[in-house]
Amino acid sequence: MITDVFQLRTRYGEVDQMGYVYHANYVIYCHQARNELLRKLGLDEVELENNQIILPVISFDIKYNKPAHFDELIAIKTIIKEMPKARFNFEFEIKNELNTLLCKAKSTVLFVNSESRLPKRIPDFIHKILKSNFKNTSHETNSTY
Numbered sequence: 001m002i003t004d005v006f007q008l009r010t011r012y013g014e015v016d017q018m019g020y021v022y023h024a025n026y027v028i029y030c031h032q033a034r035n036e037l038l039r040k041l042g043l044d045e046v047e048l049e050n051n052q053i054i055l056p057v058i059s060f061d062i063k064y065n066k067p068a069h070f071d072e073l074i075a076i077k078t079i080i081k082e083m084p085k086a087r088f089n090f091e092f093e094i095k096n097e098l099n100t101l102l103c104k105a106k107s108t109v110l111f112v113n114s115e116s117r118l119p120k121r122i123p124d125f126i127h128k129i130l131k132s133n134f135k136n137t138s139h140e141t142n143s144t145y
Contacts, residue, residue: 002080002133004037010072020067027060030092030105033076041129053123055088055109062105066096073097083130084122086111 008029016022038044048055068074079091092105111120122130 001135004078006033006036006076015070033078037078052114054112054114058110059108064103066102086121
């Protein structure tokens with residue numbers, strides 16, 4: 001398993017008339033947290049693009065528990081539970097400063113060749129980086145995706 005926590009402070013423009021962070025912003029927060037985790041692993045978007053890899057989102061599921069508010073510091077925990085094959089699954093937990101769970105989400109991206117636009121299996125260099133960072137490699141799965 002690989003985990004990371006990314007913090008951000010909600011901005012005024014992200015809040016709706018009810019005083020809550022607008023629901024679609026949580027998707028953006030999860031995307032940003034995912035990118036920050038990949039960046040820490042040396043797999044930022046520039047590196048992926050240099051290797052003709054793009055990661056389109058093919059599913060995103062979110063469950064809202066409580067709203068975040070303007071100027072609230074929130075923490076987004078990103079979790080990679082299993083070694084990807086062609087699909088790359090991420091889980092997210094968003095909590096506020098009081099450690100209250102605001103929402104949980106799951107996102108799946110697909111490894112795609114940026115030139116052919118065809119799906120592909122996990123590139124070897126990404127597999128090596130992820131494998132070396134897994135806290136317990138027994139979580140690797142043998143599923144086809």
